[in-house]
Amino acid sequence: MKKLMTTLMAILLGTSISFANNGEPTKKSIDITQSSINWKAYKVGGSHEGTINLSEGELMMNEGNLTGGSFTIDMTSIACTDLEGEYAGKLVGHLASDDFFGVANYPKATLEITKVISRGVPGDYKVIANLSIKDKTNPIKFNVSTAEDGTMNADIVVDRSEFDVRYGSGSFIDNLGDNTIYDEFEISVSLRTAE
Numbered sequence: 001m002k003k004l005m006t007t008l009m010a011i012l013l014g015t016s017i018s019f020a021n022n023g024e025p026t027k028k029s030i031d032i033t034q035s036s037i038n039w040k041a042y043k044v045g046g047s048h049e050g051t052i053n054l055s056e057g058e059l060m061m062n063e064g065n066l067t068g069g070s071f072t073i074d075m076t077s078i079a080c081t082d083l084e085g086e087y088a089g090k091l092v093g094h095l096a097s098d099d100f101f102g103v104a105n106y107p108k109a110t111l112e113i114t115k116v117i118s119r120g121v122p123g124d125y126k127v128i129a130n131l132s133i134k135d136k137t138n139p140i141k142f143n144v145s146t147a148e149d150g151t152m153n154a155d156i157v158v159d160r161s162e163f164d165v166r167y168g169s170g171s172f173i174d175n176l177g178d179n180t181i182y183d184e185f186e187i188s189v190s191l192r193t194a195e
Helices: 002-022 085-096
Strands: 026-029 036-043 046-062 065-080 108-118 125-133 136-146 152-159 181-191
Touching: 046 181, 065 085, 125 152
Parallel strands: none
Antiparallel strands: 026 046, 036 046, 036 181, 046 065, 065 108, 108 125, 125 136, 136 152, 152 181
16 A cells, blocks of 8 residues: 555656646747848838847747747847948948947847737737847837747837937937938847757
């Protein structure tokens, strides 16, 4: 009888440990070489676009579902893809300057997921996160969809005026006319985790 009780206790203990472990999220590193961020900003009569690199990041997964995560953006890597040569260099230099992102003083931006809500379709989520640019942190919301290969994609609209990026903004400067640069810019994020 004692042997039977010992066996039953071992089975029950093993089962409870198994259930406890099933509920724990798994941390997966983002493969920065297979991930990307593209940006697009608008002004009166036109737009510019380019890329910027991730420096590190991780996603929290539970049984294949996104539950959290964070990543860091290397602001010094900003590049323009719709212009070439001197014009691209001037634009990137201006974006890196204190007029915009001040990358000498603020070389990194971060996004930290605070809440993930299922949108009712496997792999599709509504995400609430804290975005930090120039040491200013604001909450943002966006949708994430998961491709068949496991890549997670999101299109995020950012209001630069909330991060003290004021150059050419009609929110801070009057009578800009055709020189107005819109406050909202877009970033398209594509993330893959390391195997």
